Amino acid sequence: xxxxxxxxxxxxxxxxxxxxxxxxxxxxxxxxxxxxxxxxxxxxxxxxxxxxxxxxxxxxxxxxxxxxxxxxxxxxxxxxxxxxxxxxxxxxxxxxxxxxxxxxxxxxxxxxxxxxxxxxxxxxxxxxxxxxxxxxxxxxxxxxxxxxxxxxxxxxxxxxxxxxxxxxxxxxxxxxxxxxxxxxxxxxxxxxxxxxxxxxxxxxxxxxxxxxxxxxxxxxxxxxxxxxxxxxxxxxxxxxxxxxxxxxxxxxxxxxxxxxxxxxxxxxxxxxxxxxxxxxxxxxxxxxxxxxxxxxxxxxxxxxxxxxxxxxxxxxxxxxxxxxxxxxxxxxxxxxxxxxxxxxxxxxxxxxxxxxxxxxxxxxxxxxxxxxxxxxxxxxxxxxxxxxxxxxxxxxxxxxxxxxxxxxxxxxxxxxxxxxxxxxxxxxxxxxxxxxxxxxxxxxxxxxxxxxxxxxxxxxxxxxxxx
Numbered sequence: 001x002x003x004x005x006x007x008x009x010x011x012x013x014x015x016x017x018x019x020x021x022x023x024x025x026x027x028x029x030x031x032x033x034x035x036x037x038x039x040x041x042x043x044x045x046x047x048x049x050x051x052x053x054x055x056x057x058x059x060x061x062x063x064x065x066x067x068x069x070x071x072x073x074x075x076x077x078x079x080x081x082x083x084x085x086x087x088x089x090x091x092x093x094x095x096x097x098x099x100x101x102x103x104x105x106x107x108x109x110x111x112x113x114x115x116x117x118x119x120x121x122x123x124x125x126x127x128x129x130x131x132x133x134x135x136x137x138x139x140x141x142x143x144x145x146x147x148x149x150x151x152x153x154x155x156x157x158x159x160x161x162x163x164x165x166x167x168x169x170x171x172x173x174x175x176x177x178x179x180x181x182x183x184x185x186x187x188x189x190x191x192x193x194x195x196x197x198x199x200x201x202x203x204x205x206x207x208x209x210x211x212x213x214x215x216x217x218x219x220x221x222x223x224x225x226x227x228x229x230x231x232x233x234x235x236x237x238x239x240x241x242x243x244x245x246x247x248x249x250x251x252x253x254x255x256x257x258x259x260x261x262x263x264x265x266x267x268x269x270x271x272x273x274x275x276x277x278x279x280x281x282x283x284x285x286x287x288x289x290x291x292x293x294x295x296x297x298x299x300x301x302x303x304x305x306x307x308x309x310x311x312x313x314x315x316x317x318x319x320x321x322x323x324x325x326x327x328x329x330x331x332x333x334x335x336x337x338x339x340x341x342x343x344x345x346x347x348x349x350x351x352x353x354x355x356x357x358x359x360x361x362x363x364x365x366x367x368x369x370x371x372x373x374x375x376x377x378x379x380x381x382x383x384x385x386x387x388x389x390x391x392x393x394x395x396x397x398x399x400x401x402x403x404x405x406x407x408x409x410x411x412x413x414x415x416x417x418x419x420x421x422x423x424x425x426x427x428x429x430x431x432x433x434x435x436x437x438x439x440x441x442x443x444x445x446x447x448x449x450x451x452x453x454x455x456x457x458x459x460x461x462x463x464x465x466x467x
Contacts, residue, residue, distance in 0.1 A: 086211030091189035102160025113344030122174035142352035196241035246279030287331035334399035343386025381416035406433035
């Protein structure tokens with residue numbers, strides 16, 4: 001679908017604003033360069049964003065002492081200008097603004113969920129075998145061809161999808177093909193979750209050249225904790241990859257799977273300060289999922305441990321205090337996205353065999369991208385069941401149909417006729433849900449208490465704002 005002249009003109013205007021901001025940020029006060037960007041975003045998004053969002057952004061831009069002002073200044077002054085501009089154009093304008101608007105129209109037109117992001121596995125091959133990794137259960141013999149990945153992206157753009165994340169396996173085993181995709185789809189934002197061991201000088205030069213590809217390095221704590229899950233020597237290799245990217249002014253994030261064993265370490269001041277010093281600008285926090293026949297339920301958090309994570313991540317990324325690091329905790333941030341975002345609601349997953357799954361952690365499907373179009377895959381019975389069932393709980397601190405509402409996943413898989421897509425040891429949905437049911441029962445009381453406190457605090461804040 002060719003872009004309209006209005007779309008092209010708006011992108012150009014947005015690009016010119018970015019050029020001005022990046023140039024002026026080296027010498028001028030941040031508020032003078034950021035406020036025009038907020039104005040531009042409001043013009044594009046209008047009522048699709050709440051008025052309070054624009055007010056918050058303007059307030060932060062005007063406060064020179066805010067940690068988020070310092071954070072923004074660090075990015076503007078340390079990140080390669082070509083990468084920064086390309087990221088804001090592709091992830092911001094194309095994916096976040098125009099793509100989002102298009103996806104909403106397509107959702108209404110076709111009557112199914114249209115994701116904002118697609119995750120895909122270029123390969124099941126990996127040079128590590130980490131405890132708790134969903135990909136570890138897949139084996140190492142499957143690959144999505146370059147042509148198939150190109151097909152997914154081409155069809156996705158027709159639906160308004162301009163953000164693609166690579167998982168695996170270790171996706172950088174296929175880094176040459178991924179760079180080819182970046183070169184062909186210059187208006188798309190690409191991201192990869194990687195163990196970092198294959199990041200070298202040539203790869204850094206490729207990242208600088210294309211500008212539309214970022215990575216998050218997986219790390220699970222300091223050396224002993226990390227290497228206990230990922231293998232001896234990985235910690236030092238991961239830090240070396242961070243150092244190399246930082247030297248080249250390439251922004252990166254980290255991917256952290258928190259468990260009952262490492263949750264305190266990965267949220268400690270010492271650990272987070274180390275990451276920031278290395279140049280890390282954002283962190284994805286993932287709750288451990290007991291997926292696969294060999295998964296260990298012992299790594300699941302207790303209600304008290306999860307409550308700690310709920311409060312700690314909010315403290316880390318707070319308006320005041322915390323760290324100059326943007327942190328996302330998908331399991332505990334359901335209130336901001338209205339529960340579960342899988343099944344095409346905001347994202348879906350395509351494994352290396354082509355099976356289109358609702359989530360990277362939920363390996364069941366009715367459709368394969370090698371046999372059907374992307375749209376047809378999004379209309380499969382399991383995805384339609386997701387659409388009808390979302391949100392799976394009125395308490396958004398219990399968002400997941402597997403972890404907190406296992407009876408919902410059990411029902412959807414059985415009624416849709418979806419099959420297990422695990423390529424080594426297919427796991428019946430009843431076996432999976434039997435592992436998560438005790439966790440859901442333990443978490444329910446604490447989740448309800450937190451949700452009630454959360455709602456009460458929001459109501460009080462709203463009343464005080466009115467007064």
